[in-house]
Amino acid sequence: MCFIVCLSLLLAGAAPAVAQDSLLNQLTTQDSLRTPEPVVATFKGTRVSNGHSIETPGQGVLLFLISHRFGTLNSGAYNFFGLDQATIRLGLEYGLNDRLAVGVGRSSLEKTYDGFVKYRLLRQQPTHMPVSVTLFGSTALTTLRFGNERPFRSRLTYMYQALAARKFSPGLSLQLMPTLVHRNFVATERDNNDVLALGIAGRQKLSKRVALTLEYYYLLPGPTADDFRNSLAVGFDIETGGHVFQLHFTNSQGMIEKFFVPQTQGNFWDGDIYFGFNVSRAFGVKHK
Template sequence: MRPLVITLSFLVFSMTLAAQDDLLASLEEEQADETTWIEATFKGTRVINGHSIETRKKGVMDFMISHRFGTIDGGTYELFGLDQASIRIGLEYAVTDRLYFGLGRSSFEKTYDGFVKYRLLRQSTGSKTMPLSVTWLSAAAIRTLKSPDQDLSFQDKLANTNQLLIARKFGNGISLQLMPSWVHRNLIQEGELNNDIFALGVGGRIKLSQRVALCGEYYYQFQQLNEGTTNAIAIGFDIETGGHVFQLQFTNATAMVPKGFITETTNDFFDGEIHFGFNISRTFQVN
């Protein structure tokens, strides 16, 4: 009996080891087939002025306050722009992990705006490799500042912006984004040159520490709304504090909606016509 027991024990032990080997091989094969999605290409839904490829997770609401002071070339009399200010308040919501929309109101030209974003592609590694993240943005804005010269209709005041946001994250520290943009106005005023303006934006983010990153953004216009417009430039810092993301920036753009900062910027960044400003984002899980 003893030899039989020893033989059976040896067989059971061998079968157990074989089963464990098969299980480990299966797990390794599954892990090799897994797809890893690249997260946090940008920490917020904005690079600085413009949108990033990011959307919030499903059911998350984002309350955003954007603020731009006057230009710093006003000197001490204007306290380097702090005596003046324009503000935008926005509310945004993620219907799904890919579909995101928002509404806002700016004091600059008393503008109401809305947008829809949809994530077309997400950067990933593993069994499904995608080198880029791509998000589509469609935005609309209506200027409600009263005009003494014309009684314009709703359609006349409307402007639309469409952008394809293309980004890649390189390692843990650097992200780059391209923003081909098209701005259309239903009506242009006397002295304005183009209903349709095409522009190319480029933005980037460099991580400086666990919670701080340096960001930059530039939009080049292929056409101009009028001869006085300039290309929008912005430099800033992202600061994470739990549920908040603070963005501190210096920019020559006054407007905080795409049709405005892309095509209506008139300040010269290199002549000191720079606004100090910030974005504050606070997220809530509502669903």
Template sequence: MHHPSTLRFWVLLLALLLSAAAQAQDSLLAELNAQAPDSTGHELVQATFKGTRIINGHSVETPGPGTLVFLISHRFGRLNSGPYNLFGLDQATIRLGLEYGLTDRLAVGVGRSSVEKAFDGFVQYRLLRQRRGGMPLSATLLASSAINTLRYSATADGFEHTFSRRLTYTWQALLARKMSPSLSVQLMPTVVHRNLVGEKAAPNDVYALGFAGRQKFTKRMAFTWEYYYRLPNSRTAGLRDALGAGIDIETGGHVFQLHVTNANSMISQQFISTTSGRFFKGDLYFGFNVARNFTLKSGL
């Protein structure tokens, strides 16, 4: 649980970031929309999604080459936690991340989450790009790893929490298509591997199939959704599929993402395999993603 002064700090930080974003000369959307010349003669489809995240998971998009993105992902507590916790506003989890476009196809990123005090890193490669009259979809490959840095007592759970046992991995193929100027959809076959699980019945490997989409309903606003279905041999009693819905708001060349989800964590190793919230029973975490980009190199 966070002290009220901590909450005020994050609200102030968010306000400053949004103010800076409105005055930025190089916008994140401009970088995402920037496309290499198409040597095949087919025009590249731009901005399938308007950010590198949809809700919790990655989108098919990557930062522009030479662009560093500072990403804040924030989740308050459960909305059904009652008035004593101000319906979740007294509680919060957060992830701070950096993402960098090495080329127009290759990107890397790192982050730190308050959930499990986890550090994570990932690499993305844009394998295919949708083209009008040509390639029908975009495909981005993603590999990530995370480490749990929580302190454990020697007899906490009977396990020795060595470095290797703290590691988890995720591999994804992000397959997306912009169906129309207002509708985009994405499919995410996913494998999560955990070196250590706390129960004998829990699998080390979790196989999931993610579905996501974005539907614009005004010039600057869009409805988004995201769902990760765990395959039957990857299901554990008491855990549920991660589900989320939200609104993208384009402001000054940036996108401010508001959403509700039944997962309080923000990296795939956690929200795909350990979500316990019941979405339709009110176990909802209200949160947001906001990004600020910095152009470190131009003309790549």
């Protein structure tokens, strides 16, 4: 009788243990099958300096962006070292969902309108995906008046990019930007209608709210590379209350790809440096 009671107690104690082990196995299996969360905040804004980053506005978020460039620092005291001369771009960007965004803008330089589409193809994940990839395409329309009126199509420029980035640590992010610019009209027969470039950009945090940024576009060899310079920008991201204020020093006057990829003329090391900034404000116009 005593043996039967003891055996019953052992079985009663073993049953919860077996059930607990089974539950733990199920949880372990579920955890292994769960997709890791994607890496976020590879860059803090939709721009690095002049060019785009892999980031897009969230679903239902409208972003109002002001980009500003003063004249060159070596223009002298008469022009107040560039502060008397300025170009500006006003832009709107909207997140149709968490992957797809569209945008429009207007630049004072050559009175240019631009529009773009941006799609997040891949997102970096800790174990499944080493990089994030965003596809980008834009069109620019110059409305500047010319002495001899030109056909509408000759005023159009197209640009295509694949942005590939990796966040190596909480403080360091790098991005590659293979780029193609197609111009329907060029000034001379020597100029290329198609311009290829390879961009590289990086962001390194210096403190909790300040980061150093670098952006460089290398023009592949050809007439355009012989006649113009590679675009270079060095800047700082300053985080202020959930927003990022970006300061830049660059040899490119234009703030869209049509200008800074194939038409940069300034020599950064000779002081042809345009000081400028990007500032943005986000508005939630649609609930998820």
